[in-house]
Amino acid sequence: MDLQYFIELLFGGLTRGSIYALIALGYTLVYGIIGLINFAHGEIYMVGAFTALLVAGWLGYIGFPAGGILLVAALAAVAWTAAYGFTLEKVAYKPLRSAPRLSPLISAIGMSIFLQNYVLLAQTSDFVPFPDLVPEMPFLASLGDVMGPTDFLILVVSCTTMLVLVFWIRYTRTGKAMRATAQNRKMAMLLGINADSLISVTFIVGSALAALGGVLIASHMGQINFNIGFLAGMKAFTAAVLGGIGSVPGAVVGGLVLGIAESMTTGYLSGNYEDVLSFCLLILILIFRPDGILGKKQVQKV
Amino acid sequence: MKRFAICAAALVAAVALACPAQAKDTIKIGVPGAHTGGLASYGMPTLNAAKIVSEKVNASGGVLGMKIQLLAEDDQCKNDLASNAATKLISEDADVVMGHICSGPTKVALPYYNKEHIILMSPTATTPSLTAAGVNPMFFRTVAKDDAQAALTSKFILESLKSKKIAYVHDNDEYGKGFADGNKDILEKAGVETVLYEAVTPDAVDFSAISRKLRHAKPDVIVFGGYKDLAGKLIKQFRREKVNCPVVGPDGVKDQAILELGAAAENVYCSYPKDTSTLPLFKEAREAHVKQFGSEPGFGYYNAYAAMLALIHGIEKAGSTDTAKIIEVLHNDPVDTPIGSLTFNANGDAAGMGLSIYTVKDGKFVETEFNITLK
Structure with a gap:
């Protein structure tokens, strides 16, 4: 087959996949620590995109130099959205920590609905245009068909972030404490680790990653509305399960596999089957590897 | 309990009396x-x-x-x-x-x-x-x-744009698919080749795969069926991926959302009621x-x-x-x-x-000479 076309689709899939991966990391980190599927995570991603939009609009208005707007807006979105994540955990999950497992799940769905409607009321129901903030990158001209400036930015930023995250979890004190808490919270607490603050840190990191994904996708697509978190969150959740929920490299692999599979489906079959095939893939992988691609075998504690 | 029953009966009677008068x-x-x-x-x-x-x-x-x-x-x-x-x-x-x-x-x-x-x-x-x-x-x-719109747009594609190869992209919704299918029926009967017929998920996080597929299919014109939001996102990505051929859509496309695309909105056509x-x-x-x-x-x-x-x-x-x-x-x-x-x-x-064909010129929708009157 046409190699050029294949490479174009591959990179298209990588771009899409690395966004899935960024969001999936939030699901996987939270699940790893407290065993909860944070269904409001897609909405956190949406809040990130909106924060960046508002900050970028304001910076543009006061005449901030164009090149710096994206950076400042992204940082502001990350900080503000991290605060949302922190608050979300304190309000919706912490009071339910010793409740049965289903209660925080319902609380998560409630938060998701709340955040969506909050943005709908506070902002608008319409799609709003997101400004073009990504600078032209002349050195990409030769790669123009494979990668545009936004694709390049998405790949570079998400790869860097994910590498930093992996090293942070593996080598820093907080990272080690986090892994310890994930393995056995009670034992970690006995050894003097403050589990509450670690859980907060997890939510902050997860939300910051989602915000980053939100900003990147918003500048890639050029339009956002209050509902963009739903499908993105759903796909990222799929990616997290695909890779093995609770595993950090798993979320990355799951995101990329899902993104590339979707891109190839559209490219070689039809866009009609994009979602169908990605969920078929999920079912197949779960049949043969119930814990996901990189997930560890666990004994079910029911 | 008895008092409640009396109240209820009185209420029913009152409502029954009030209704016809109103x-x-x-x-x-x-x-x-x-x-x-x-x-x-x-x-x-x-x-x-x-x-x-x-x-x-x-x-x-x-x-x-x-x-x-x-x-x-x-x-x-x-x-x-x-x-x-x-x-x-x-x-x-x-x-x-x-x-x-x-x-x-x-x-x-x-x-x-x-x-x-x-x-x-x-x-x-x-x-x-x-x-x-x-x-x-x-x-x-x-x-x-929709078929009235399709009658106009397909006529426009045949007579004014004189296209030979058409790609159809729609959102799988009744409105969007109806418009794409209406055009496809007429144009295929007129002997115009269909190089691509695809549905997209409107909420997807990116459309690079479909854009790249279109670039390789090399259509003369893209018939788009769907609403303004999807149109805005798709057209933006099409243009960025160097798919620059005309895009023809239904009346849902004629919206501020398209104009906000700036230069990318050039070469977009849609049917819309004649300017009255x-x-x-x-x-x-x-x-x-x-x-x-x-x-x-x-x-x-x-x-x-x-x-x-x-x-x-x-x-x-x-x-x-x-x-x-x-x-x-x-x-x-x-x-x-x-x-x-x-x-x-x-x-x-x-x-x-x-019904007239409209296009984008200098950041505004303008009516073209091309129109039909409905019977």
């Missing part, structure tokens, strides 16, 4: 549509039109000496809410109904009104099957149906909106204004709210509206309005 001094027009939610921008302008027309008519004495009362029902353009809205309007004794807004919900709600012999006139529902011959005698619309802004009624309708709401009217406003006028005209000429008599008037007696002088053909489609 029904005689008002004409109730139901206005169901998307008033909240993601598609509220399609529904609110039509509600505004209903308010303006009814206030105007009421101020000059009402219809047949009766005041118009609007019954607004929100269906958010969702099928399940649409059937609730229809049931509610019927229970509130609506005489005629101006709505629904989206095609899907209109289709769902229609059987309810049919059963009660209530006239439904939609200002914006464009799915062809709604006015298929003899199916819904109580349904009318003041908007061109020189008609006195049009000016009146526009001024009333600007005065009351402080902004330019939105999507479907003039169609809804026309639908309100047609319904009121029908009731007035029929001399009652008798459904059969109103239908008789709608079929035969032309009514002046902001979108032209309208009658309704046997299937319920408005005859007498024109």
Whole structure:
């Protein structure tokens, strides 16, 4: 087959996949620590995109130099959205920590609905245009068909972030404490680790990653509305399960596999089957590897 | 307990007495549509039109000496809410109904009104099957149906753009797919090659795969079926991926969302009702909106204004709210509206309005010379 076309689709899939991966990391980190599927995570991603939009609009208005707007807006979105994540955990999950497992799940769905409607009321129901903030990158001209400036930015930023995250979890004190808490919270607490603050840190990191994904996708697509978190969150959740929920490299692999599979489906079959095939893939992988691609075998504690 | 029963009986009696008295001094027009939610921008302008027309008519004495009362029902353009809205309007004794807004919900709600012999006139529902011959005698619309739009756009593609290879992209929704299929049928019969026919997921996080597929298929023109939001996102990504051929879409594409794309919006064409802004009624309708709401009217406003006028005209000429008599008037007696002088053909489609091709020039939609008049 046409190699050029294949490479174009591959990179298209990588771009899409690395966004899935960024969001999936939030699901996987939270699940790893407290065993909860944070269904409001897609909405956190949406809040990130909106924060960046508002900050970028304001910076543009006061005449901030164009090149710096994206950076400042992204940082502001990350900080503000991290605060949302922190608050979300304190309000919706912490009071339910010793409740049965289903209660925080319902609380998560409630938060998701709340955040969506909050943005709908506070902002608008319409799609709003997101400004073009990504600078032209002349050195990409030769790669123009494979990668545009936004694709390049998405790949570079998400790869860097994910590498930093992996090293942070593996080598820093907080990272080690986090892994310890994930393995056995009670034992970690006995050894003097403050589990509450670690859980907060997890939510902050997860939300910051989602915000980053939100900003990147918003500048890639050029339009956002209050509902963009739903499908993105759903796909990222799929990616997290695909890779093995609770595993950090798993979320990355799951995101990329899902993104590339979707891109190839559209490219070689039809866009009609994009979602169908990605969920078929999920079912197949779960049949043969119930814990996901990189997930560890666990004994079910029911 | 006994006292409660007496109270309840008294209440029932009071209601039973109150009802017939009330029904005689008002004409109730139901206005169901998307008033909240993601598609509220399609529904609110039509509600505004209903308010303006009814206030105007009421101020000059009402219809047949009766005041118009609007019954607004929100269906958010969702099928399940649409059937609730229809049931509610019927229970509130609506005489005629101006709505629904989206095609899907209109289709769902229609059987309810049919059963009660209530006239439904939609200002914006464009799915062809709604006015298929003899199916819904109580349904009318003041908007061109999708195949009328497709008749215009396919003619435009053949005669003006002279394209040989066409790609079709739609959102798998009744409106979008209907438009794409309508064009495909006509163009394939005329011997034009289809190089791509694809549906996309409107909420997807990126459209690079479909854009790259299009770039390799090398169409002369892309026929797009769908609403403005998807159109904005897709066209932006198409242009970035160097897919620069003309994009032809239905009337849902003619929106600010497209103009905000800037240079990427060049070479976008869509069908839209012919410009009637020189008609006195049009000016009146526009001024009333600007005065009351402080902004330019939105999507479907003039169609809804026309639908309100047609319904009121029908009731007035029929001399009652008798459904059969109103239908008789709608079929035969032309009514002046902001979108032209309208009658309704046997299937319920408005005859007498024109459709033109519009394109984007210097950040604005402009009408081209290319148009047809509906019969």
